[in-house]
Amino acid sequence: MTSLETPDTETVTGTWRRLRGLARGAGVVPALTALRTAVCPEALPCGPAGHALVPEDIAETFDHGWADGSGAPRAADREDRLTEIAVSGGVLVALRRRDEAPVDVHRAPVRAWTLGLAWVRLGLSEQMLDTCMTYLRGRVTGAGTLLNQQMVKGSLAEVAIEHLEIETMMDGALPGDLDIAATVHLHAQITRADRMLLRLLGAYGFLADGPGQVAWVSELLADVYVGPPAEGGPR
Amino acid sequence: MIELDDRTRAIQRRAREWARELKPLALELDGDPDAIYRHLDVAIVSYLTRMPVPPRHNPDPVVIDGHRFYGTGTLERVVFAEEVAVGDAGMLLAAPGPVMSGVLVDSLGDERQKEWFYSRILQRPTWTFFALTEPARGSDAGAMETTLAPDGDGYVLNGRKRYIGNAARADIGVVFARTRPGPLGVTAVLAETSDPGFTAEPLETIGLRGLRITNVTLDRVRISAGNVLGQHLRPTQRGMWSAVQGLNRLRPGVAAFGLGIARSAYEYVRENRPGLPLRDRERLDDLGRRITGVRQLIWRAALAVDAARPSAGYEASAAKAKASRLAEDATMEALGFFGAGARLEHPLLDKLARDARAVEFMEGTGNIQKLNLFTGLLQGRLHRG
Numbered sequence: 001m002t003s004l005e006t007p008d009t010e011t012v013t014g015t016w017r018r019l020r021g022l023a024r025g026a027g028v029v030p031a032l033t034a035l036r037t038a039v040c041p042e043a044l045p046c047g048p049a050g051h052a053l054v055p056e057d058i059a060e061t062f063d064h065g066w067a068d069g070s071g072a073p074r075a076a077d078r079e080d081r082l083t084e085i086a087v088s089g090g091v092l093v094a095l096r097r098r099d100e101a102p103v104d105v106h107r108a109p110v111r112a113w114t115l116g117l118a119w120v121r122l123g124l125s126e127q128m129l130d131t132c133m134t135y136l137r138g139r140v141t142g143a144g145t146l147l148n149q150q151m152v153k154g155s156l157a158e159v160a161i162e163h164l165e166i167e168t169m170m171d172g173a174l175p176g177d178l179d180i181a182a183t184v185h186l187h188a189q190i191t192r193a194d195r196m197l198l199r200l201l202g203a204y205g206f207l208a209d210g211p212g213q214v215a216w217v218s219e220l221l222a223d224v225y226v227g228p229p230a231e232g233g234p235r
Numbered sequence: 236m237i238e239l240d241d242r243t244r245a246i247q248r249r250a251r252e253w254a255r256e257l258k259p260l261a262l263e264l265d266g267d268p269d270a271i272y273r274h275l276d277v278a279i280v281s282y283l284t285r286m287p288v289p290p291r292h293n294p295d296p297v298v299i300d301g302h303r304f305y306g307t308g309t310l311e312r313v314v315f316a317e318e319v320a321v322g323d324a325g326m327l328l329a330a331p332g333p334v335m336s337g338v339l340v341d342s343l344g345d346e347r348q349k350e351w352f353y354s355r356i357l358q359r360p361t362w363t364f365f366a367l368t369e370p371a372r373g374s375d376a377g378a379m380e381t382t383l384a385p386d387g388d389g390y391v392l393n394g395r396k397r398y399i400g401n402a403a404r405a406d407i408g409v410v411f412a413r414t415r416p417g418p419l420g421v422t423a424v425l426a427e428t429s430d431p432g433f434t435a436e437p438l439e440t441i442g443l444r445g446l447r448i449t450n451v452t453l454d455r456v457r458i459s460a461g462n463v464l465g466q467h468l469r470p471t472q473r474g475m476w477s478a479v480q481g482l483n484r485l486r487p488g489v490a491a492f493g494l495g496i497a498r499s500a501y502e503y504v505r506e507n508r509p510g511l512p513l514r515d516r517e518r519l520d521d522l523g524r525r526i527t528g529v530r531q532l533i534w535r536a537a538l539a540v541d542a543a544r545p546s547a548g549y550e551a552s553a554a555k556a557k558a559s560r561l562a563e564d565a566t567m568e569a570l571g572f573f574g575a576g577a578r579l580e581h582p583l584l585d586k587l588a589r590d591a592r593a594v595e596f597m598e599g600t601g602n603i604q605k606l607n608l609f610t611g612l613l614q615g616r617l618h619r620g
Contacts, residue, residue, distance in 0.1 A: 049576035082579050094579055140372055151602045195563060202596040203368070203398040203448065208439035216441050216589065220578055227575025 012174050016119040023123025024130070028217055029055045029090035031120045039112045039175075043071045047225040048110075050097040053217075056084070059093040067110075087217060088209070094224070112175030114183045114226050121190045122166055124218045128197045129159055131211045135201060146200075155200055162193040187222045194218060237534045243314055245300040250315045253279040254322030258583075261323035264445045265586050268437075271329040271404075271445060275360050279319055283330035284360045287312070287337050292353035307341070309484060309537040313491040317530070320495020321502065324590050325445030327492065328400060332356070335365035336409045338481045343423055343464040343473065352425065355407060364408030364428075364435075366396040366451055367478060381453060383412035383422055383463075390458040392426065396451040402428065402435035403449045409464070410453065411478060421474035425462040432456040442589030479548070486551035486598050487536040493558035493594035494533060497565035498526055500587045504572045507581075515572060522565055529554070529561045539618070546618035549611030552604035559601055562591035 015038050023031035033055055036045055043066035044059065046052045050067070052059065059081075064071035074097070082094040133156070136147040146152055166189055170178070178186070194215040198205040205212040239247065256277055264270045274280055282297060286306025290296070296303040306312060319327040333340070333356050340352045355361055372378040381394025392412055402408065410426045428435065432454040437447050465473035501522050511519065536554040539547040566588040570577045578585040595601055611617035 047575050049574060049580075051576040051579055096576070096579065138371075140378060142377070149602075151605070155602075191567070198592060199595055199601055202600050206440050206442070206593055206596065208441055212441045212592075219588075223570065223578040224576055227577070 009172055009174060013172055016116065016170070019116055020119045020123035020126070023120045024126045025123075027089045027127070028087055028092070028120070028124060028214070028221075031123060032092075032221075033058065035113070035116045035120055039109070039116050040066050041071060044074065044095070045113060045225075046095075046097055048227055051082075051224045052095045052097070053092055053221055053224045054095075056091040056093050059095060065097050085213075085217060085220075087213060092217065094220075109175075111178070111180065111183065114180070114187075115170065115173060115175055115178060117221060117225050118166075118170060118183060118186050118190065121187065121218050121221065122163065122170070124214050125159075125190050125193050125197070126163060128194060128211045128214055129156070129163070131214075132156070132197045132200055135204060135211075152200060155196055159193050159196050162189055162196075166190060166193075184226055187226045191219055191222060237531055237538065239310075239314065239534075241300075242302045243311055245302050246304055246311050247314045247318060249299045250279070250318035251321075253277075253282070254318045257319065257322030257326050261325060262582055262586060264323065264325050264329060265442075266444075268329065268444050268447045271326070274326070275331070277326075279322070280326065280330045280360075283319075283327065283332045283334075285357060286332060287341070288333065288353050288356060289341060289349075292349055293357070295357075309487055309540040310534060313487045313533050313537045316488050316491035317495040317498065317533075320492045321499045322495075323445075324492045324496050325443050325586075328443060329445030329447065331360040331362040331404075333363055334401075335481065335485055336363040336407070338484050339365065339409045339423055339464065339477060340425070342480060343468065343477045344425075345467045347461065348425060348464065352407065361407065362401045362405040364399050364402040364405040364449075364451075366399045366402065366408060366410040366426075368396060368398050370395055370397045370450075377418060379411065379413045379421055381410070381412040383414050383424060383458065386457070389460050390424070390463065392424065392432075392453045392456040392458050394453050396453070398438070398448045399435070399451050400446045400448050402451050403437045403447055405435075410451075411474070412453075418475060419470050419473075421478075423464040423474060423477060424458045425464060426453075426456060426458060430456050441592060442586065443593040446593075482598055483548040483551050484540050486548075486555045486604075487533050487540060489594065489598045490529075490533045490536070490551070490554040490558035492597075493555075493562035493591070494526065494529055496562045496587055496591050496594065497522075497529070497558075500566045500569035500584060500591075501526060503581070503584055503587070504569045508572050511572070518568070519572070522568060525561055526565070529557050532557055544618060545616055546611060549608050549617045552599075552607040552611075555598060556601045556604035556608070559591075559594040562594045563588075566591040 019031055019035055022034055036058055042062055043064040044052055044062045046065050046067040063074055065074050078098045080096045082096055085092045136152060137145055139146040166186055169186060198215055201211060260274060288305060289307050290305050293305055296305050340349055344352060369380055383390050383392055392410060405428050407427050409423050411421055411423050413420050414422050433456050434452045435449040437449050440448060465477060504519055533554040536550040539550045570584055570588060573581055
């Protein structure tokens with residue numbers, strides 16, 4: 001552990017804000033890299049079921065996998081490279097480590113990762129909101145822009161409300177302050193906000209690059225590291 | 236509750252059988268949209284290739300259990316589309332056939348144009364396209380910028396279209412363009428993609444990659460006078476009026492894609508997560524009830540279209556708005572039954588979740604549908620019992 005090893009609110013808040021700002025301004029690759037540096041030791045961060053979705057250099061650099069707070073050596077014959085996704089600023093690699101013991105998602109290091117990831121995803125969602133506003137301001141309908149249509153204004157306001165609530169819930173939270181169910185809920189809330197934005201972008205939000213991809217990658221990160229509750233609740 | 240008659244049940248049964256062939260091909264097409272060229276002999280693709288072609292132009296309809304099918308009825312199309320989309324919505328949209336252009340040619344074409352169009356369709360598998368949406372103004376027809384200008388004994392087409400399905404594969408299609416300012420200044424023409432000045436550039440998408448949406452550029456494309464649609468009709472029945480009528484007929488079909496995607500996700504959970512705990516089973520059962528409800532709404536809209544009820548367009552909007560949200564919700568909820576890493580371990584479910592996002596904007600976004608529905612409500616034209 002680095003800066004979050006002996007966390008105090010000020011350090012943690014500064015870290016989270018930096019992650020969020022990186023995600024919003026520079027995208028998912030630098031934000032994930034910074035999250036790994038802040039939360040995870042010199043290892044590949046893996047989710048509860050042994051998957052990882054990380055920038056290519058992280059996938060290739062470390063010889064240990066990190067899941068529930070402890071590292072385990074990686075072995076090529078027990079690892080599958082599932083897919084690569086070219087994103088703005090780099091390439092993300094999805095991996096599966098086989099035969100990993102189930103992760104205890106309640107352990108503090110895991111909770112730091114999932115909370116930090118929520119900040120990253122909030123930053124990505126804010127980036128989508130910025131993109132959406134710019135895009136809708138440039139779309140003309142009748143005598144005005146799409147941005148000034150009442151239904152559109154209402155939808156954007158709803159997203160802003162979600163962002164405010166998510167931010168307030170997480171603001172000042174140390175790893176472990178929010179239980180896993182609350183973190184799962186926050187991730188789901190971010191996904192819903194992203195989907196609201198996508199509905200305003202029409203076909204533009206369905207293109208393989210741009211905001212449509214940001215939303216998909218963000219959902220994929222939540223799927224890998226937080227995962228929807230299985231069998232009725234978080235494991 | 237609406238119940239299907241024997242004839243429609245026959246096409247439903249057959250489509251369900253055919254759709255089973257599609258599931259194993261779904262991820263292949265998602266990875267490589269050109270896979271459609273390898274699967275033109277799949278029964279359902281072969282059926283779609285010739286649907287809809289009206290009886291007058293189709294001497295060889297598909298006969299199922301003694302019933303003849305031309306693909307022209309809206310109810311039979313939505314029932315069919317749901318089943319195919321359960322197999323793979325991508326394949327449904329990747330298949331050659333008249334699709335949207337066929338609906339326009341049917342309502343706007345004169346006899347010679349119909350003969351020309353349908354003979355091309357029946358000759359060999361032929362992709363078609365329908366070019367309405369533009370880069371700056373979407374489907375706002377009042378602001379359409381593509382122009383159709385007189386040039387010698389014909390016309391010349393200039394402009395850009397965006398998000399046009401299948402245009403890079405197509406031979407022929409319909410393009411909307413402006414001949415003069417005002418709502419009656421929009422005209423539809425038949426265009427051939429081999430004509431000089433026509434280019435279609437595929438766009439990569441998050442899902443429904445089989446559809447292969449494209450950017451279309453029209454740079455002085457020559458259109459013969461005989462390819463202008465609707466000249467034998469009153470000016471009010473050409474152009475945008477026809478587009479709106481056509482979209483009313485097609486919208487329940489898009490809703491049915493969404494329904495099929497939702498049902499596919501629902502059935503995936505049922506097949507792959509047996510023995511769910513009671514709480515999860517109830518959640519899944521509730522999803523099943525939502526699917527049943529939306530299906531009824533779609534059938535209602537389809538019947539309204541087939542009966543040419545004045546409320547048809549509004550009911551179609553209601554069905555489409557509800558089905559697109561159902562598709563998103565059902566696919567996301569289905570992933571929730573499989574725990575962390577579900578999208579990577581169940582690529583078909585991930586594909587369904589990606590595909591579902593397209594239903595939202597096809598034939599108009601949810602907001603457009605709600606605004607249309609509100610117009611019907613305000614003007615007392617929404618049939619409410």
